[in-house]
Amino acid sequence: DAGVIQSPRHEVTEMGQEVTLRCKPISGHDYLFWYRQTMMRGLELLIYFNNNVPIDDSGMPEDRFSAKMPNASFSTLKIQPSEPRDSAVYFCASSPIRGDAAFFGQGTRLTVV
Amino acid sequence: GDSVTQMEGPVTLSEEAFLTINCTYTATGYPSLFWYVQYPGEGLQLLLKATKADDKGSNKGFEATYRKETTSFHLEKGSVQVSDSAVYFCALFANSGNTPLVFGKGTRLSVIA
Numbered sequence: 001d002a003g004v005i006q007s008p009r010h011e012v013t014e015m016g017q018e019v020t021l022r023c024k025p026i027s028g029h030d031y032l033f034w035y036r037q038t039m040m041r042g043l044e045l046l047i048y049f050n051n052n053v054p055i056d057d058s059g060m061p062e063d064r065f066s067a068k069m070p071n072a073s074f075s076t077l078k079i080q081p082s083e084p085r086d087s088a089v090y091f092c093a094s095s096p097i098r099g100d101a102a103f104f105g106q107g108t109r110l111t112v113v
Numbered sequence: 114g115d116s117v118t119q120m121e122g123p124v125t126l127s128e129e130a131f132l133t134i135n136c137t138y139t140a141t142g143y144p145s146l147f148w149y150v151q152y153p154g155e156g157l158q159l160l161l162k163a164t165k166a167d168d169k170g171s172n173k174g175f176e177a178t179y180r181k182e183t184t185s186f187h188l189e190k191g192s193v194q195v196s197d198s199a200v201y202f203c204a205l206f207a208n209s210g211n212t213p214l215v216f217g218k219g220t221r222l223s224v225i226a
Contacts, residue, residue, distance in 0.1 A: 033214055043157075043202065048213045055211055091156055099145040099164065099208035104156040 004105035006092050012111045018080040021108045024073055025094030033102060034067055034077050035091040043091075049075065050098075082112045115140040119203045119217035126193055126224050134188040134220050136177075136203035140212075144205040146170075146179055146186040151200045151219070160188075160201070193224045 005024040013019050025032050034046040047057040052069045060067070064083070069075040079086055089109050095102040120135040138146065145164045149157040161170030166181035175190045186203060203217040 031214075042218045043216050045213055045215075056213055093157075093214070095206070095214065099206050101145075101147055101159045101162050102206070102214050103159065104149075106156045 004092055004094050004103055006090075006105035006108050008108060009106060010109045010111075012113065013082055015083055015112055016081045017112075018078065019082045019086075019110060019112075021077040021079075021090050021092075021110070023075045023077070023092030023105060025075070025092070026096075026103055027073065029094035029096045029103075031095040031098065031102070032069060032075050033091075033093040033095075034075070035093065036088045037091060037107070038088045046077070079110075082110075084112045087111050115144065115205060115207055115212045115215050117203050117205055117215055117217040119201075119220055121218070122200075122221040124220060124222045126222070128195055128224055128226050129192045130224075132188070132190040132193045132197075132222070134201055134203075134222070136186045136188065136217060138184050138186065138203075138205050140184075140205055140207060142207060142209060143181070144207045146177070147204040147206070148175070148177055148186070148188050149202040149204060149216075151202065153199075157202060193222070195224045195226055198222055198224045 033048040046059045049069045089107045091107045093102040093104045147162045148160040150160045161172040163170040163179035169178045200219045206214045
């Protein structure tokens with residue numbers, strides 16, 4: 001398996017624009033996590049899914065953020081409208097079952113100017 | 114809720130020194146415990162794991178033992194190398210309930226020659 005695949009690797013956008021980050025989890029993994037990492041706040045869990053169903057989205061900073069998982073092989077994290085404070089590295093991770101290790105993608109470095 | 118506390122860094126060591134990074138956790142039940150490593154510009158990689166009390170996880174010379182009585186999972190390595198310089202994260206994933214994969218804040222390790 002190729003591992004967790006995220007796209008794009010880098011995104012630079014202007015404030016106010018819509019941004020969509022994409023993630024393809026490892027096949028057969030039931031759990032999918034979205035994290036955000038910044039120097040100031042470290043690694044923050046935004047939302048996680050189990051069998052394509054959102055379980056906990058309490059980490060989503062505000063209504064500008066939304067995440068979907070239309071099927072077992074694809075998830076998106078959307079920011080609309082984007083703001084400079086959204087600049088961060090966004091990671092997607094997947095895990096086969098509860099309690100097992102999660103595997104991370106390479107991340108998307110988002111810069112909002 | 115479940116949480117992980119790890120020693121704050123940065124930690125600076127000379128090559129071949131002994132490494133300990135402390136990690137303690139709070140959880141209901143018996144979670145699985147993990148150490149992840151993040152090299153500059155990369156995603157998090159699983160370093161080792163332990164799924165039950167007294168288990169010892171090991172990889173690349175690193176070890177950690179799941180201590181239920183002290184709720185700890187300290188990371189150790191007998192002789193560090195410059196290539197071990199990275200950020201290390203302790204994490205837990207509960208085996209039941211809806212608690213997500215929880216990470217500590219990370220400890221930056223710098224090894225100097």
